[in-house]
Amino acid sequence: MPKNIYEKIWDAHLVYTPEDQDPIIYIDRHYIHEVTSPQAFEGLRIAGRKVRRPDLTFATMDHNIPTTNRDKPIADPMSALQVETLKNNCKEFGIQCFDMHDPRNGIVHVVGPELGLTQPGMTIVCGDSHTSTHGAFGALAFGIGTSEVEHVLATQTLLQRKSKTMEIHIEGELPLGVTAKDLIMHIIGKIGTDGGTGYVIEYTGEVVKKLSMEGRMTLCNMTIEGGARAGLISPDETTVKYLLGKPYIPKHISEKELIELWLSWASDTGCSYDKTIVINAKDVEPQVTWGTSPEMVAPISGRVPVLNEIQDTNRRNAVEKALKYMGLDEGTPIEAIEVDKIFIGSCTNGRIEDLREVAKVVKGYKINKRIKQAIIVPGSMLVKKQAEQEHLHNIFIEAGFEWREPGCSMCLAMNDDRLEPGERCASTSNRNFEGRQGKGGRTHLVSPAMAGACAIMGHFVDIRKWKFND
Amino acid sequence: MIKGDKAVEKFTILKGIVAPLDARNVDTDQIVPKQFLKRIQRTGYEDVLFYDWRYLDDGKTPNPQFEMNAPRYKGATILLTRDNFGCGSSREHAPWALKDYGFRCILAISFADIFYNNCFNNGILPITLSPEIIEQLFNEVRSQENYMLEVDLVNQQITKPNGQQIHFDIHSFLKERLLNGWDQIGLTLRYEELIDKFEKKHPLKL
Numbered sequence: 293m294p295k296n297i298y299e300k301i302w303d304a305h306l307v308y309t310p311e312d313q314d315p316i317i318y319i320d321r322h323y324i325h326e327v328t329s330p331q332a333f334e335g336l337r338i339a340g341r342k343v344r345r346p347d348l349t350f351a352t353m354d355h356n357i358p359t360t361n362r363d364k365p366i367a368d369p370m371s372a373l374q375v376e377t378l379k380n381n382c383k384e385f386g387i388q389c390f391d392m393h394d395p396r397n398g399i400v401h402v403v404g405p406e407l408g409l410t411q412p413g414m415t416i417v418c419g420d421s422h423t424s425t426h427g428a429f430g431a432l433a434f435g436i437g438t439s440e441v442e443h444v445l446a447t448q449t450l451l452q453r454k455s456k457t458m459e460i461h462i463e464g465e466l467p468l469g470v471t472a473k474d475l476i477m478h479i480i481g482k483i484g485t486d487g488g489t490g491y492v493i494e495y496t497g498e499v500v501k502k503l504s505m506e507g508r509m510t511l512c513n514m515t516i517e518g519g520a521r522a523g524l525i526s527p528d529e530t531t532v533k534y535l536l537g538k539p540y541i542p543k544h545i546s547e548k549e550l551i552e553l554w555l556s557w558a559s560d561t562g563c564s565y566d567k568t569i570v571i572n573a574k575d576v577e578p579q580v581t582w583g584t585s586p587e588m589v590a591p592i593s594g595r596v597p598v599l600n601e602i603q604d605t606n607r608r609n610a611v612e613k614a615l616k617y618m619g620l621d622e623g624t625p626i627e628a629i630e631v632d633k634i635f636i637g638s639c640t641n642g643r644i645e646d647l648r649e650v651a652k653v654v655k656g657y658k659i660n661k662r663i664k665q666a667i668i669v670p671g672s673m674l675v676k677k678q679a680e681q682e683h684l685h686n687i688f689i690e691a692g693f694e695w696r697e698p699g700c701s702m703c704l705a706m707n708d709d710r711l712e713p714g715e716r717c718a719s720t721s722n723r724n725f726e727g728r729q730g731k732g733g734r735t736h737l738v739s740p741a742m743a744g745a746c747a748i749m750g751h752f753v754d755i756r757k758w759k760f761n762d
Numbered sequence: 763m764i765k766g767d768k769a770v771e772k773f774t775i776l777k778g779i780v781a782p783l784d785a786r787n788v789d790t791d792q793i794v795p796k797q798f799l800k801r802i803q804r805t806g807y808e809d810v811l812f813y814d815w816r817y818l819d820d821g822k823t824p825n826p827q828f829e830m831n832a833p834r835y836k837g838a839t840i841l842l843t844r845d846n847f848g849c850g851s852s853r854e855h856a857p858w859a860l861k862d863y864g865f866r867c868i869l870a871i872s873f874a875d876i877f878y879n880n881c882f883n884n885g886i887l888p889i890t891l892s893p894e895i896i897e898q899l900f901n902e903v904r905s906q907e908n909y910m911l912e913v914d915l916v917n918q919q920i921t922k923p924n925g926q927q928i929h930f931d932i933h934s935f936l937k938e939r940l941l942n943g944w945d946q947i948g949l950t951l952r953y954e955e956l957i958d959k960f961e962k963k964h965p966l967k968l
Contacts, residue, residue, distance in 0.1 A: 304965050307953070307956055307957055307960045308953055308956045308960075310953065312934065312935060312938065313935050313949065314935050316950060316953060316956075316957075318957070318960055318961075318964065320966055327799050327800075327853075328799075328852065328853065328854065330802035331802065331803065331804045331854075334802070334803075334804070339947070341947070344957075355799075356800065368800070370800035370801070371800055373800075373802065374800050374802060377802050411966075413965070413966060414966065419852055419854075420851075420852055421850065421851050421852040421876060434876075435852035435876050436852060436876065436879075437852055437853075437854035437857075437876060437879060437880035437883060438804075438854040439854060439880065439883035439884070439946070440879070440880075440883070440946075442947065443946050443947050443950065446947050446950075446951070447947060447950045447951060447954075447957060448957065448961075449950055449957055451946055451949070451950065453933065485787055485846055485849055486787075486845060486846040486849070486872055486874070489846070489872060489873075489874065489875055490875070519846065519849065519874060519875065520875075521875050553965075553966075585787045585789075587787075606786055606844060606845075607786075609784075610785070610786050610787070613785075704791075704796050704851075705796060706796045706797070706799065706800070713819075723789070723791070723850060723851075725789045725791045725792065725850060726791070726792060726814065727791060727792075727795055727814050728791050728796075731795070731814055
């Protein structure tokens with residue numbers, strides 16, 4: 293029987309299915325960070341339990357750390373305590389921690405792949421919903437709660453019910469200027485934020501094969517925004533090429549065997565899924581969200597919805613509430629929306645390729661006068677280093693951007709990087725929820741290139757018509 | 763089955779006041795905003811639940827526009843809401859805050875996956891009901907003061923004040939876990955030898 297990648301990984305990680313109980317699956321990588329782990333370690337201590345496999349557990353600090361003045365102590369005492377707590381917990385339980393001064397520090401979903409910790413066929417969990425990112429490598433990766441973090445620390449397993457599988461087949465070719473970010477936003481707009489609930493999604497088709505690893509990570513990253521448990525892409529030559537030479541790839545087997553093993557996880561020809569959706573890439577335009585849920589999205593050529601065109605009462609109420617929060621009139625053209633701040637970064641779009649895209653767009657331009665602040669936050673120290681080697685930071689600084697230290701930053705605004713009430717932001721992050729980037733802040737999700745162009749013009753523009761200064 | 767060391771609170775029968783939260787796609791950022799994720803404790807989140815909606819800009823004065831703040835919903839233990847409740851971030855602070863506030867049961871059209879699992883680790887029963895039933899409940903909650911429901915997990919029945927009953931479905935293992943207050947870690951550690959064996963033959967040889 294041909295199997296899809298989810299079935300292969302599931303079968304290979306099933307420890308046992310006790311009678312009348314959920315199956316126990318083995319976890320190969322457990323990533324932890326400062327925000328969702330302290331209570332889990334406390335639970336272990338209270339119960340007198342150990343971490344079963346500290347060698348499969350890796351910690352980074354990302355959510356809560358400042359992106360400026362990293363040489364000074366963290367000013368907020370609660371943030372400082374949380375960061376210190378993670379450091380101490382890692383020390384006590386023997387876990388590798390990439391603390392905020394480590395050259396490998398960064399956002400957990402940027403660090404795992406770039407160090408080669410994330411590999412095809414693995415099961416990966418983290419107390420963070422965007423763990424779905426790692427599915428880009430053909431690893432079954434998903435977010436868990438703190439009680440489950442404690443469960444994995446204690447047992448290196450999780451109790452899981454098997455998900456249904458959905459194939460999202462993307463055919464055709466992405467038009468010039470349209471990125472993986474636009475593609476996933478388009479998909480969420482189509483299926484809705486609960487369209488994937490109960491499913492693990494595998495992305496297939498020519499478009500996916502042609503995407504870089506960075507693009508694939510963006511696609512899988514925002515899969516959680518469509519409600520799915522995980523996103524997956526079958527490993528191929530692109531995956532292998534990205535991973536070979538990374539510090540944490542296995543050394544105990546030959547490269548040939550390793551490649552064979554990695555590629556063996558790919559879905560078999562003729563495998564089946566519980567559901568298949570076909571998306572035609574040629575229909576995808578650059579996307580901009582206008583509301584307070586990622587499904588509230590429109591193409592750049594579009595407009596904000598008109599209320600009396602929405603039939604369903606609950607939906608209409610939700611749109612009305614969103615437009616009020618966002619301070620937008622119904623029917624406003626997307627291109628007419630002016631912004632105050634720009635945020636470029638996050639586990640969705642804080643990788644080197646994303647920064648290169650921004651640099652191409654903003655090169656030789658100055659940011660618009662109406663922009664109060666435009667920050668670029670690399671996803672990790674390694675991304676930052678690479679960008680500086682390529683002199684991208686000079687292009688950003690010359691254009692008027694602030695070049696920051698890595699972290700989650702204004703994606704969730706736990707540190708000082710945030711919007712003030714009423715401020716409007718073009719953001720390359722993943723969530724436009726009310727208050728996500730600061731209480732009363734208004735978030736529009738876009739691709740890195742679109743955010744760059746918006747910084748220059750002060751309002752959203754169609755990147756497909758951009759005049760590049762080469 | 764053997765009970766774990768650190769059992770969660772059991773859930774069998776709950777009779778309580780129902781509070782309405784009339785919104786779709788309520789995300790965990792609304793349930794507990796990010797500034798309250800800096801704490802390193804599991805409890806003490808009752809005052810920050812729905813913080814940005816519940817209070818006026820001073821962060822203290824109850825917002826009269828927020829329906830749940832009405833005196834008639836004081837002491838509510840059952841939350842009534844719509845589709846995709848608990849979407850977004852995996853933060854377990856969301857169920858911690860709901861529980862600290864007093865909610866033990868949530869009625870919705872659908873739940874986000876991670877949040878749904880987190881509920882069971884905190885003794886909260888999430889129940890999925892059809893859009894028609896949810897609509898009906900919203901109407902009844904709003905038109906009848908002191909509207910209470912009795913939720914019986916053993917028989918998977920919700921009883922309305924007029925005696926009318928609604929059946930609900932729930933996965934048998936999740937039901938057993940709530941009824942008995944089992945701690946997952948305790949359950950799994952009974953199979954430690956099997957985990958040892960699995961590690962020896964793991965295809966990835968980690």
